[in-house]
Amino acid sequence: xxxxxxxxxxxxxxxxxxSYPGIIQSILDFDYLVGKKEPSISLIIASGRNYERxxxxxxxxxxxxxxxxxxxxxxxxxxxxxxxxLSSARRVxxxxxxxxxxxxxLLGGVIFAENVPxxxxxxxxxxxxxxxxxxxxxxxxxxxxxxxxxxxxxxxIDVRQLxxxxxxxxxxxxxxxxxxxxxxELIRIVANSGKNISFSLSFGGDxxxxxxxxxxxxxxxxxxxxxxxxxxxxxxGVDEYEIADLIKTKKITKPTFCFIAGSISEIFETPPQFGHxxxxxxxxxxxxxxxxxxxxxxxxxxxxxxxxxxxxxxxAPLERVKTTTDYSRIRSMEQRKKALISTTISKDEDGNxxxxxxxxxxxxxxxxxAAIVASLFLGKKIKSxxxxxxxxxxxxxxxxxxxxxxxxxxxxxxxxxxxxxxxSLSSGLLTIGSRFGGAINQAADNWLKGVTEGxxxxxxxxxxxxxxxxxxxxGHKKYRLDMPDPRVSEILNFxxxxxxxxxxxxxxxxxKVTTGKKANLILNVDGAIAAVLLDILSExxxxxxxxxxxxxxxxxxxxxxxxxxxxGFIAHFLDQKRLDEGLLxxxxxxxxxxxxxx
Amino acid sequence: MARxxxxxxxxxxxxxxxxxxxxxxxSISSKTNNKIPILDPNKRYxxxxxxxxxxxxxxxxxxxxxxxxxxxxxxDSYTKLGFSSLFIEEYxxxxxxxxxxxxxxxxxxxxxFLYSNAGGIDIxxxxxxxxxxxxxxxxxxxxxARYLEIDKNFLEKIFSLFDQNYFSFLEINPLVVIKDRIxxxxxxxxxxxxxxxxxxxxxxxxxxxxxxxTKTKEEESILNLSQKSQAAFRLDILNPNGSIFMxxxxxxxxxxxxxxxxxxxxxxxxxxYGEYSGNPNKEETYIYTKNLLSLLLKSNAMKKVLIIGGGVxxxxxxxxxxxxxxxxxxxxxxxxxxxxxxxxxxRGGPHxxxxxxxxxxxxxxxxLLGKVEGPKxxxxxxxxxxxxxxxx
Numbered sequence: 001x002x003x004x005x006x007x008x009x010x011x012x013x014x015x016x017x018x019s020y021p022g023i024i025q026s027i028l029d030f031d032y033l034v035g036k037k038e039p040s041i042s043l044i045i046a047s048g049r050n051y052e053r054x055x056x057x058x059x060x061x062x063x064x065x066x067x068x069x070x071x072x073x074x075x076x077x078x079x080x081x082x083x084x085x086l087s088s089a090r091r092v093x094x095x096x097x098x099x100x101x102x103x104x105x106l107l108g109g110v111i112f113a114e115n116v117p118x119x120x121x122x123x124x125x126x127x128x129x130x131x132x133x134x135x136x137x138x139x140x141x142x143x144x145x146x147x148x149x150x151x152x153x154x155x156x157i158d159v160r161q162l163x164x165x166x167x168x169x170x171x172x173x174x175x176x177x178x179x180x181x182x183x184x185e186l187i188r189i190v191a192n193s194g195k196n197i198s199f200s201l202s203f204g205g206d207x208x209x210x211x212x213x214x215x216x217x218x219x220x221x222x223x224x225x226x227x228x229x230x231x232x233x234x235x236x237g238v239d240e241y242e243i244a245d246l247i248k249t250k251k252i253t254k255p256t257f258c259f260i261a262g263s264i265s266e267i268f269e270t271p272p273q274f275g276h277x278x279x280x281x282x283x284x285x286x287x288x289x290x291x292x293x294x295x296x297x298x299x300x301x302x303x304x305x306x307x308x309x310x311x312x313x314x315x316a317p318l319e320r321v322k323t324t325t326d327y328s329r330i331r332s333m334e335q336r337k338k339a340l341i342s343t344t345i346s347k348d349e350d351g352n353x354x355x356x357x358x359x360x361x362x363x364x365x366x367x368x369x370a371a372i373v374a375s376l377f378l379g380k381k382i383k384s385x386x387x388x389x390x391x392x393x394x395x396x397x398x399x400x401x402x403x404x405x406x407x408x409x410x411x412x413x414x415x416x417x418x419x420x421x422x423x424s425l426s427s428g429l430l431t432i433g434s435r436f437g438g439a440i441n442q443a444a445d446n447w448l449k450g451v452t453e454g455x456x457x458x459x460x461x462x463x464x465x466x467x468x469x470x471x472x473x474x475g476h477k478k479y480r481l482d483m484p485d486p487r488v489s490e491i492l493n494f495x496x497x498x499x500x501x502x503x504x505x506x507x508x509x510x511x512k513v514t515t516g517k518k519a520n521l522i523l524n525v526d527g528a529i530a531a532v533l534l535d536i537l538s539e540x541x542x543x544x545x546x547x548x549x550x551x552x553x554x555x556x557x558x559x560x561x562x563x564x565x566x567x568g569f570i571a572h573f574l575d576q577k578r579l580d581e582g583l584l585x586x587x588x589x590x591x592x593x594x595x596x597x598x
Numbered sequence: 599m600a601r602x603x604x605x606x607x608x609x610x611x612x613x614x615x616x617x618x619x620x621x622x623x624x625s626i627s628s629k630t631n632n633k634i635p636i637l638d639p640n641k642r643y644x645x646x647x648x649x650x651x652x653x654x655x656x657x658x659x660x661x662x663x664x665x666x667x668x669x670x671x672x673x674d675s676y677t678k679l680g681f682s683s684l685f686i687e688e689y690x691x692x693x694x695x696x697x698x699x700x701x702x703x704x705x706x707x708x709x710x711f712l713y714s715n716a717g718g719i720d721i722x723x724x725x726x727x728x729x730x731x732x733x734x735x736x737x738x739x740x741x742x743a744r745y746l747e748i749d750k751n752f753l754e755k756i757f758s759l760f761d762q763n764y765f766s767f768l769e770i771n772p773l774v775v776i777k778d779r780i781x782x783x784x785x786x787x788x789x790x791x792x793x794x795x796x797x798x799x800x801x802x803x804x805x806x807x808x809x810x811x812t813k814t815k816e817e818e819s820i821l822n823l824s825q826k827s828q829a830a831f832r833l834d835i836l837n838p839n840g841s842i843f844m845x846x847x848x849x850x851x852x853x854x855x856x857x858x859x860x861x862x863x864x865x866x867x868x869x870x871y872g873e874y875s876g877n878p879n880k881e882e883t884y885i886y887t888k889n890l891l892s893l894l895l896k897s898n899a900m901k902k903v904l905i906i907g908g909g910v911x912x913x914x915x916x917x918x919x920x921x922x923x924x925x926x927x928x929x930x931x932x933x934x935x936x937x938x939x940x941x942x943x944x945r946g947g948p949h950x951x952x953x954x955x956x957x958x959x960x961x962x963x964x965x966l967l968g969k970v971e972g973p974k975x976x977x978x979x980x981x982x983x984x985x986x987x988x989x990x
Contacts, residue, residue, distance in 0.1 A: 116792065160951075180875075181911060184910040184912045261854045
């Protein structure tokens with residue numbers, strides 16, 4: 001049974017499994033219009049992206065997306081009280097079980113998909129009973145409690161429908177139906193009569209809804225705000241007999257207004273299957289007529305025609321609620337448009353440019369170049385002096401490494417061919433990749449994997465040897481164990497004040513193994529920068545290992561090299577222009593023509 | 599879809615396979631090119647119509663104890679009656695008192711076994727002989743096996759077949775035991791059509807028996823549409839020459855509207871039942887409407903109405919679905935006007951303002967307008983208004 005009063009007091013959020021933008025947006029619109037401070041949906045479980053964009057009022061916001069609960073820290077799990085499963089019928093059983101097992105504070109949720117096998121519904125029925133959580137559905141449009149919670153498309157997904165169906169202010173009538181469409185219709189009838197619903201849910205039209213009609217009736221009986229129950233049933237199934245029993249045994253005492261559709265079925269020789277999976281009278285008990293009789297005999301008010309049903313709901317002597325049909329609040333919401341792009345870096349506000357939410361001029365005056373580079377690259381203001389100092393050093397250190405390297409050479413060739421600044425610079429930048437300059441990122445990937453997967457250094461090196469690949473971050477042409485690279489010790493100095501040094505520690509362990517094999521297999525500049533950056537981000541900036549992985553995926557570690565080395569490339573370009581030697585052409589003796597033999 | 603019957607042929611293949619029974623049964627249908635199998639002249643045979651017809655024995659659609667020489671003639675006689683799927687199996691001579699009954703129905707509490715030592719075609723008349731037991735695990739079966747005096751192993755295998763292949767219902771009547779050998783003389787199985795993905799080709803949609811009668815090409819086309827879409831579509835012809843055609847949305851609202859036609863005494867005039875739901879796109883709604891209109895134009899009723907009805911949709915977009923409806927109407931508007939068809943609309947939901955306005959403008963311009971209303975009007979009133987036009 002669903003404890004509606006408990007839900008009214010719950011502050012927890014909603015997680016959706018899968019995504020259905022219209023439904024998710026309607027829930028955010030509901031939250032916004034009832035005056036919540038923040039969206040109730042705080043997480044989407046889906047694959048392929050990090051965020052989805054939605055509107056909060058008129059403003060666009062991002063809702064985080066993760067591919068599974070495994071990546072979710074416990075404190076975030078604690079916050080999730082409800083779910084909406086929007087995934088396909090095939091995935092309903094496994095994903096719903098997973099959510100019930102993963103979320104400690106979960107009260108329950110809704111399954112939206114149609115065509116879930118009966119066997120799976122029954123399995124989830126047992127499972128949810130044992131876990132003491134509620135599940136509404138499958139093939140349900142959800143649960144709505146005015147002012148409090150909208151869990152599904154129930155009541156409509158259009159902003160205007162939220163107002164027309166009076167979902168923004170609470171009333172005293174509980175509305176139930178297996179049919180999603182008729183649930184919407186009845187909510188509207190109640191709203192038009194000025195009474196409003198206390199809550200409403202649709203069980204879904206399957207043969208074995210996990211929340212049964214009698215469960216829903218008991219929830220209404222136990223909810224102090226509910227004064228009357230409106231129920232729309234149809235032929236097929238035997239749920240109405242249970243409801244009749246509840247009324248007969250006085251377990252349900254609140255007035256009930258019932259309508260059972262499907263008398264049309266009797267004009268057919270072989271009764272057809274109607275729209276819902278359960279809508280087929282398998283025997284006399286399951287006909288609309290028999291079920292109406294049972295309810296009537298139990299003492300429920302059952303109407304013969306639909307117009308009469310509507311009239312009686314409309315005229316029922318229940319408290320009227322003052323509601324608004326004021327559309328002015330939503331006019332701007334109806335006109336909103338999705339932006340072409342979204343950004344967290346900078347924007348124009350009242351004619352001023354803001355960088356990371358700070359006024360540009362103030363930002364420029366108060367921060368060093370290194371702090372600005374690091375903050376913009378990370379997409380948020382850096383917290384630590386250590387990171388600023390280290391980035392500053394790296395930017396200075398990587399500025400040039402002679403005209404021999406491929407990027408500088410390309411820039412020089414383009415410059416002497418008479419090309420302009422940007423073309424020549426680009427020609428140099430285009431050589432940056434896994435072989436030239438891009439080793440910092442690859443090294444960071446190595447250290448992160450080595451540490452998070454728990455490798456010991458010897459096995460780690462063996463693993464690379466067996467695959468016959470170089471370890472990025474290890475090895476130098478010139479420097480050796482007995483003639484160390486002076487830059488590397490300078491870089492490592494920046495990690496001295498850190499407490500854990502997981503990554504630089506691991507890198508040094510690896511170096512011990514590799515230099516045991518060959519004296520020039522030392523930790524190089526790329527490897528050292530990667531290790532120290534990882535350590536600082538992890539210890540001083542609060543990056544989790546997963547966050548670090550994402551930085552690697554987006555080539556953050558190469559970005560510093562690109563910025564710094566651009567200075568060197570531009571210097572070579574300007575230098576060549578000054579020297580003005582003309583087009584570079586190789587002499588024949590600079591090229592060796594080799595014949596390939598079979 | 600939901601629970602659907604599969605052919606007796608398919609059901610027996612599945613059951614015989616798990617029981618290691620010899621697979622001596624044959625199907626004759628367009629699928630098998632109507633070829634009559636080679637039969638053993640020393641045996642007697644049973645020939646049955648295998649199209650899910652209820653009470654077929656009493657309707658004369660089962661021929662028992664036939665010689666091989668008689669088989670062809672019987673097949674011809676069934677084919678002439680319009681039946682296209684037949685089933686042939688060896689006839690097992692037995693006494694009435696050897697007939698037992700067994701059925702299994704998937705219910706919320708487990709699997710409901712009904713069983714009796716007095717089976718046969720009159721089982722309904724002897725309800726007092728039927729025992730009931732809810733079976734949750736295989737252990738609960740012992741008691742039933744003892745009562746029926748049959749091998750426990752047999753019931754266990756049937757139980758696990760039922761469970762693993764997402765059966766919803768299974769009925770063996772009669773089940774005959776002769777000298778410790780079990781014979782399944784008549785078998786009916788309903789499977790859960792939504793489970794196709796999970797049963798690893800144990801059955802598929804080609805095994806489903808959707809209705810005894812042959813479908814029109816329009817109905818076939820909607821069935822096809824439904825199988826390929828996330829949304830749901832249904833279309834059943836009730837009276838091809840009816841005067842009331844309904845284009846309905848929503849499983850619940852569609853029944854309410856069809857009920858109202860019958861309540862007003864126009865049940866015989868109702869040409870179809872059907873509904874679409876689950877937010878179909880414009881193209882799908884177009885295909886659905888086009889097929890319905892094709893049936894409408896074929897009806898030889900003197901005066902015809904089209905009722906486009908539904909409740910307040912939660913997430914089906916009215917503007918988009920109505921665009922598809924209008925596109926289909928537009929294609930045959932001249933014929934509709936010629937046949938004096940009027941269209942009556944009552945619908946609500948996301949973007950209803952735009953959808954209803956476009957519909958009203960279109961119907962008005964093309965002289966098809968009966969009435970267009972939103973959710974302010976009581977759902978069933980649109981039926982009354984349409985009927986008034988029909989009677990005028």
